[in-house]
Amino acid sequence: MGKAPVCAAVDWGTTNFRLWLMDVDGSVLAARQSAEGVRACLPDRFATVVEKHLETLHTPADLPVIVAGMAGARGAWQEARYLETPARLDALHEQAVRASRLPRDVAILPGVCQREKGREDVMRGEETQLAGASAQGMRAGVFCLPGTHSKWAWLEGGRLSDFRTFMTGELFALLSEHSVLSEMVAEGEGATSSASFTEAVSEMLASGAGLTGRLFSIRAAALVGSETAPDARARLSGLLIGAEVAAMREVLEVEPRVRLIANGPQAHAYEAALSLAGIQADILDGMDLVRQGLHQAALALWPERSSV
Amino acid sequence: MGKAPVCAAVDWGTTNFRLWLMDVDGSVLAARQSAEGVRACLPDRFATVVEKHLETLHTPADLPVIVAGMAGARGAWQEARYLETPARLDALHEQAVRASRLPRDVAILPGVCQREKGREDVMRGEETQLAGASAQGMRAGVFCLPGTHSKWAWLEGGRLSDFRTFMTGELFALLSEHSVLSEMVAEGEGATSSASFTEAVSEMLASGAGLTGRLFSIRAAALVGSETAPDARARLSGLLIGAEVAAMREVLEVEPRVRLIANGPQAHAYEAALSLAGIQADILDGMDLVRQGLHQAALALWPERSSV
Numbered sequence: 001m002g003k004a005p006v007c008a009a010v011d012w013g014t015t016n017f018r019l020w021l022m023d024v025d026g027s028v029l030a031a032r033q034s035a036e037g038v039r040a041c042l043p044d045r046f047a048t049v050v051e052k053h054l055e056t057l058h059t060p061a062d063l064p065v066i067v068a069g070m071a072g073a074r075g076a077w078q079e080a081r082y083l084e085t086p087a088r089l090d091a092l093h094e095q096a097v098r099a100s101r102l103p104r105d106v107a108i109l110p111g112v113c114q115r116e117k118g119r120e121d122v123m124r125g126e127e128t129q130l131a132g133a134s135a136q137g138m139r140a141g142v143f144c145l146p147g148t149h150s151k152w153a154w155l156e157g158g159r160l161s162d163f164r165t166f167m168t169g170e171l172f173a174l175l176s177e178h179s180v181l182s183e184m185v186a187e188g189e190g191a192t193s194s195a196s197f198t199e200a201v202s203e204m205l206a207s208g209a210g211l212t213g214r215l216f217s218i219r220a221a222a223l224v225g226s227e228t229a230p231d232a233r234a235r236l237s238g239l240l241i242g243a244e245v246a247a248m249r250e251v252l253e254v255e256p257r258v259r260l261i262a263n264g265p266q267a268h269a270y271e272a273a274l275s276l277a278g279i280q281a282d283i284l285d286g287m288d289l290v291r292q293g294l295h296q297a298a299l300a301l302w303p304e305r306s307s308v
Numbered sequence: 309m310g311k312a313p314v315c316a317a318v319d320w321g322t323t324n325f326r327l328w329l330m331d332v333d334g335s336v337l338a339a340r341q342s343a344e345g346v347r348a349c350l351p352d353r354f355a356t357v358v359e360k361h362l363e364t365l366h367t368p369a370d371l372p373v374i375v376a377g378m379a380g381a382r383g384a385w386q387e388a389r390y391l392e393t394p395a396r397l398d399a400l401h402e403q404a405v406r407a408s409r410l411p412r413d414v415a416i417l418p419g420v421c422q423r424e425k426g427r428e429d430v431m432r433g434e435e436t437q438l439a440g441a442s443a444q445g446m447r448a449g450v451f452c453l454p455g456t457h458s459k460w461a462w463l464e465g466g467r468l469s470d471f472r473t474f475m476t477g478e479l480f481a482l483l484s485e486h487s488v489l490s491e492m493v494a495e496g497e498g499a500t501s502s503a504s505f506t507e508a509v510s511e512m513l514a515s516g517a518g519l520t521g522r523l524f525s526i527r528a529a530a531l532v533g534s535e536t537a538p539d540a541r542a543r544l545s546g547l548l549i550g551a552e553v554a555a556m557r558e559v560l561e562v563e564p565r566v567r568l569i570a571n572g573p574q575a576h577a578y579e580a581a582l583s584l585a586g587i588q589a590d591i592l593d594g595m596d597l598v599r600q601g602l603h604q605a606a607l608a609l610w611p612e613r614s615s616v
Contacts, residue, residue, distance in 0.1 A: 120532050121528045216473040
């Protein structure tokens with residue numbers, strides 16, 4: 001038993017599409033991945049993209065599909081309105097929207113928002129990773145989810161109580177591609193193990209203010225031609241990640257331990273920066289978590305599938 | 309007397325060209341301005357541009373020309389190597405380079421750099437404004453020069469002892485033109501007298517850290533559709549200027565008074581932000597100052613012209 005799929009789970013981000021067929025125990029039976037992100041997808045194409053991948057996997061016509069991520073944004077597949085904090089992570093499915101006019105059942109999970117004036121914030125996709133963590137017993141604590149828009153999230157008793165977004169990844173892209181720093185940063189290796197990275201993080205931790213007053217030093221260091229010019233790319237990365245960690249350290253002082261949902265070089269960079277700030281990081285795999293979150297929601301939505 | 313020009317003074321920036329014929333007293337006899345900034349000018353075209361404007365003004369063939377700004381950058385007209393801090397502002401002319409192979413005498417003033425590791429910095433053009441201020445008796449104090457790359461400069465006994473660049477203006481342009489905030493910011497009025505501006509500056513002053521964690525609220529506020537969504541453009545401006553002022557306030561506590569070299573809406577924005585930080589600003593005109601700085605250098609380079 002346990003080899004029949006109970007659902008197709010889809011994580012649909014801005015630039016990536018991922019689909020898994022999962023059995024009742026949460027194991028992956030088959031997987032698909034492509035660059036058909038939400039940004040590249042016209043509103044009337046979402047169903048076609050999913051069906052194409054399901055067909056490739058010879059999926060039964062009645063298998064339900066559960067979706068998380070930007071596919072639920074306004075103007076994407078179908079809007080799944082934001083829940084508000086504090087949000088019960090085991091109840092995301094209760095606010096799922098059903099994609100209309102489809103032969104099979106498709107449920108799109110909502111994102112979560114915060115409305116407090118001056119602290120407005122939104123997420124789509126990360127809440128499902130956090131639901132997966134909560135389902136695995138991590139029902140409280142602080143989570144760091146690096147990315148284009150890095151998220152820091154607080155869980156309390158299985159609820160997402162608060163979160164905050166940092167534009168770290170987007171600023172890195174803007175500054176390295178379109179700014180007066182581009183030329184320097186293009187040449188750097190960006191090794192987050194380098195002294196340049198460590199020094200930049202340490203500068204930001206010593207004085208969390210003044211990011212905008214340090215960025216230009218990357219250009220100036222190249223212009224004044226010092227023999228030991230730092231690795232510009234690593235320095236930019238260090239200044240931006242350092243600014244993020246420095247801002248969060250203020251808030252975290254009583255709980256200097258976070259769960260870091262990341263992998264590869266990004267996980268190493270954040271782990272190093274957190275460590276410099278005296279914060280211990282437990283690294284988790286985001287792909288695994290989002291699957292668990294989707295699986296939990298699917299079983300709640302379609303309990304009859306558990307006995308397939 | 310005093311109606312004969314003693315020099316042509318040129319302020320040649322990245323995007324603007326300005327030329328004045330000045331008499332021995334520093335009065336302006338004639339002026340030219342164009343968009344022929346250094347960025348748009350090929351290396352072998354600089355002399356031609358200057359001669360064209362001088363011809364229009366029927367300038368004598370032996371009138372010397374004094375130049376400040378990006379025209380002295382490497383790869384521009386002719387490189388005028390950086391002086392290092394502390395730099396005597398009445399001695400910029402001593403390191404001027406002469407443009408070669410020209411019928412008339414052309415001297416290009418150097419910029420100033422700082423080589424201290426991790427605090428590397430450069431300026432070209434602002435040092436001549438500061439020389440003008442020093443020549444007018446403002447030989448000590450803190451100066452704020454807002455712009456694409458805002459400069460804060462310390463003068464001591466007529467020397468430029470220290471300075472620091474903030475990428476405030478460039479970040480505003482990047483974020484308003486190329487980021488996920490573009491759509492929101494394009495719609496705002498950007499009125500720096502608005503409550504959105506004041507609130508954003510105050511947030512940054514309350515906690516100088518965390519700029520990158522506040523930027524995204526501009527997008528989120530639009531997405532959660534609160535009825536009182538702030539003026540996004542004014543908020544972005546307030547966050548960035550607030551970050552700059554917050555970083556500097558730490559340094560300035562013993563001397564909460566600065567000279568602000570700016571005009572128009574930019575002067576109002578910085579004056580308002582400085583005021584929120586408890587810093588008093590005396591506003592000065594940058595164009596007037598750069599002319600005084602150029603004039604002082606010209607008289608020092610060509611003393612015989614004083615008796616024309």
